Amino acid sequence: MTLGTILLYLAVLSCFANFCWRRYVKLTVFFQFSLLTIALLKLMNAYINTDYELINVLENSHEFVPIVYKIAGVWSNHEGSMLLLVWSFSLITLLFSRYSKFTPDIRAKTLHVQSGVIGGLVIIVLIASNPFLISEELFPTGRGLNPLLQDIGLTIHPPILYLGYAATSIPFSLTLAMLLGASSHKNNLAKIGLWLLAPWALVSAGIGLGSWWAYRELGWGGFWFWDPVENISLVVWLSATVTLHCLKLSKDRVDLYKWLHLSNIATFLLAILAVMLVRSGVLASVHSFAFDARRGQLLFAFFLILMIFSITIFIRKDKEINEIKHGHNYKLLAAILLLVLSYISILLGIIYPFLYKFLFNQEISINETFYTSVLSVLLLPMLYILGIYSAGTKKTILMNLLCAGIIVIVIHCFSNINRPLNIFYMHAAIFILISTLSTCRLTLGRKKTIMFFGHFGFALVILGGALYYSYKFEQTILAKENSLESIRNYQIILKTISYSNTDNYLSRIASVEIRKNGSMVGVLNPEIRFYPVEKTFTTESAILHTYLGDIYLTLGELNQNAILLTFRFEPFIYLIWLGVLFIVSTLLLYMFPHANKIKS
Amino acid sequence: MKGKKIKRALILIGLISSLAIGLYIVVSKLNQSIAFFYTPTEIHTLKINKKNIKIGGIVKPGTIKRWYDNSSLRMTFTLTDCNHDISVEYQGNLPPLFREKQGIVALGYLDQNNNFIANQLLTKHDERYVPKENAEGYSSDSICNTEQFRK
Numbered sequence: 226m227t228l229g230t231i232l233l234y235l236a237v238l239s240c241f242a243n244f245c246w247r248r249y250v251k252l253t254v255f256f257q258f259s260l261l262t263i264a265l266l267k268l269m270n271a272y273i274n275t276d277y278e279l280i281n282v283l284e285n286s287h288e289f290v291p292i293v294y295k296i297a298g299v300w301s302n303h304e305g306s307m308l309l310l311v312w313s314f315s316l317i318t319l320l321f322s323r324y325s326k327f328t329p330d331i332r333a334k335t336l337h338v339q340s341g342v343i344g345g346l347v348i349i350v351l352i353a354s355n356p357f358l359i360s361e362e363l364f365p366t367g368r369g370l371n372p373l374l375q376d377i378g379l380t381i382h383p384p385i386l387y388l389g390y391a392a393t394s395i396p397f398s399l400t401l402a403m404l405l406g407a408s409s410h411k412n413n414l415a416k417i418g419l420w421l422l423a424p425w426a427l428v429s430a431g432i433g434l435g436s437w438w439a440y441r442e443l444g445w446g447g448f449w450f451w452d453p454v455e456n457i458s459l460v461v462w463l464s465a466t467v468t469l470h471c472l473k474l475s476k477d478r479v480d481l482y483k484w485l486h487l488s489n490i491a492t493f494l495l496a497i498l499a500v501m502l503v504r505s506g507v508l509a510s511v512h513s514f515a516f517d518a519r520r521g522q523l524l525f526a527f528f529l530i531l532m533i534f535s536i537t538i539f540i541r542k543d544k545e546i547n548e549i550k551h552g553h554n555y556k557l558l559a560a561i562l563l564l565v566l567s568y569i570s571i572l573l574g575i576i577y578p579f580l581y582k583f584l585f586n587q588e589i590s591i592n593e594t595f596y597t598s599v600l601s602v603l604l605l606p607m608l609y610i611l612g613i614y615s616a617g618t619k620k621t622i623l624m625n626l627l628c629a630g631i632i633v634i635v636i637h638c639f640s641n642i643n644r645p646l647n648i649f650y651m652h653a654a655i656f657i658l659i660s661t662l663s664t665c666r667l668t669l670g671r672k673k674t675i676m677f678f679g680h681f682g683f684a685l686v687i688l689g690g691a692l693y694y695s696y697k698f699e700q701t702i703l704a705k706e707n708s709l710e711s712i713r714n715y716q717i718i719l720k721t722i723s724y725s726n727t728d729n730y731l732s733r734i735a736s737v738e739i740r741k742n743g744s745m746v747g748v749l750n751p752e753i754r755f756y757p758v759e760k761t762f763t764t765e766s767a768i769l770h771t772y773l774g775d776i777y778l779t780l781g782e783l784n785q786n787a788i789l790l791t792f793r794f795e796p797f798i799y800l801i802w803l804g805v806l807f808i809v810s811t812l813l814l815y816m817f818p819h820a821n822k823i824k825s
Numbered sequence: 826m827k828g829k830k831i832k833r834a835l836i837l838i839g840l841i842s843s844l845a846i847g848l849y850i851v852v853s854k855l856n857q858s859i860a861f862f863y864t865p866t867e868i869h870t871l872k873i874n875k876k877n878i879k880i881g882g883i884v885k886p887g888t889i890k891r892w893y894d895n896s897s898l899r900m901t902f903t904l905t906d907c908n909h910d911i912s913v914e915y916q917g918n919l920p921p922l923f924r925e926k927q928g929i930v931a932l933g934y935l936d937q938n939n940n941f942i943a944n945q946l947l948t949k950h951d952e953r954y955v956p957k958e959n960a961e962g963y964s965s966d967s968i969c970n971t972e973q974f975r976k
Contacts, residue, residue, distance in 0.1 A: 570851045573852070577855055588861070589859045589860060589861055590860050591855065591859065591860070592877065593858075594858050595857075599854055602850075699918050701898050702898065703891070703898065781919060781923070789919065
């Protein structure tokens, strides 16, 4: 048994200890974290030194891989990423035990549930995905790291997304603790804010980074492909969004706190489902690894146990609250309902192929038209509700709707918007932007500022998406050296094709001059790389940022004296990244309220 | 008190019925957006006349033809699972790294002459979505790495 495996066994023990010695709850949480941290560092060390004794390193790394990607290699595979996930859980738990302000009773109960979850996950890691297994034969060299994953996006996207998924466990445990505990809900609701905001902001950051990675690395040019793996993370995000709004709902009307509890439970279960779907190889994509049915079954069993456990507590321990009810917040209720319906439909789209295969034994997949059409029905009303809510009075609502309409007409006159749906999306997004901006003051309280940032960022993402789908265009050409090709008002001149090699890969690089209406815009160097160790090709797109959007070039195959070049124009895609930044900054605003105070 | 109860019941009925209608719309939409997956052999044997299908196979070497038609690049090539071939017509942008002997999935429909008209091509290595069907339909390159392709 290796040291790593022993550390994992000790971590399981410390999780049990958490139940046994109630007085030392915080201490055992600290032990869990330290043990898992040492285990993770141990694995990282093995990767950095490319220690081929471990099967995990042998299969996923190579001595020629750059050092950054050696470290990132830890979470490029099933075993390592599961360890990282467990570590994220223990980190979040430690932070909770140190910085939360709940009563000792609630905190202890929450930490018990957390320890149970972590213990369960470590057991799963030990049974089905232990990264510390030693290979029986000695091989001279490793199999290398999937070149698509050799990108800065991979180094940061999984840890952040995992932290987000792990952070959804805190509201879940808190909910169970509140249901089992005795203290009043009102007190708890006042302290829960950060622990609901953190998973939401972290999952947003994780999805944003993943999308940015796909944009740059896959050579497809888009930011969202309606791939099941992406969709499931969106489901978790939507559910976390619902949770945040349920908090507001239950603060207004304490008797509606049940919705908050239910939403907390749902978010965490969906996060576990996401891990299961993505990491067990049931869904095929770059995210999944060699398919092993046992891993999926174990995670699914874990999911079922958690579900039955939490739902039972929710039903049995549900307390009646007899407080005076006052007025419904219909806008909020409607928004929550629409959000829930959106994620249920996306979830249906993800699960349907499995059901179909099970029932009719026929492989199918769901086209993206399903998602776009269903979401447009649900999303558009939601956007308008948000705009109306942000604007406040009837007069400003009408004024803002009119202003947004005028802006959209101006945009439409300037350059034709191709689809009516996009016009509505744009109108709704601009409406929200104007409404939030018009109510924005420097003296806003912390909560309002956070709400402003969240809604503003969300509207920016929608606006960016609508503009992107309205104005994007792409064309593939067969380019010859030094001949001029025109695509709309762009001129493309292929200057040279050159070759180079590094330790890690060989590459073919084209030097392409881009002109717009005759005047020089810039020179782009798209690239095709061949990774000899992994025997795969990757395209490295070349991107030029302009005010109107990105110019995006990818290289294709060589055809005698000509080369295939794909030219894409990605209008206003930066608005999407900017929107995500706004959304993520809500967490910083919450954590460092002093910055707000200075402003006001 | 009675009025309140009736009101509550009405709200509940309204909610449930609107949910049911919504769900019905979603599921029917789901059925419309299904894409069925076939291999070239299945297309030859099953006589399929569905609109939205996916076929998976390997691009047969030496069959890629390209020409310009109204300044847009069009192409035809043959997709094979080593038992049967199917000719694919495509107009539009190629996925990066589309090449001979590449395992790909084409999305589109069959015309009267049993030619496949593709709207979208997905390649196996560079694209994030590596359909599992593809791996199951023929165990990736192993079958096609036989003599037929060495020639």
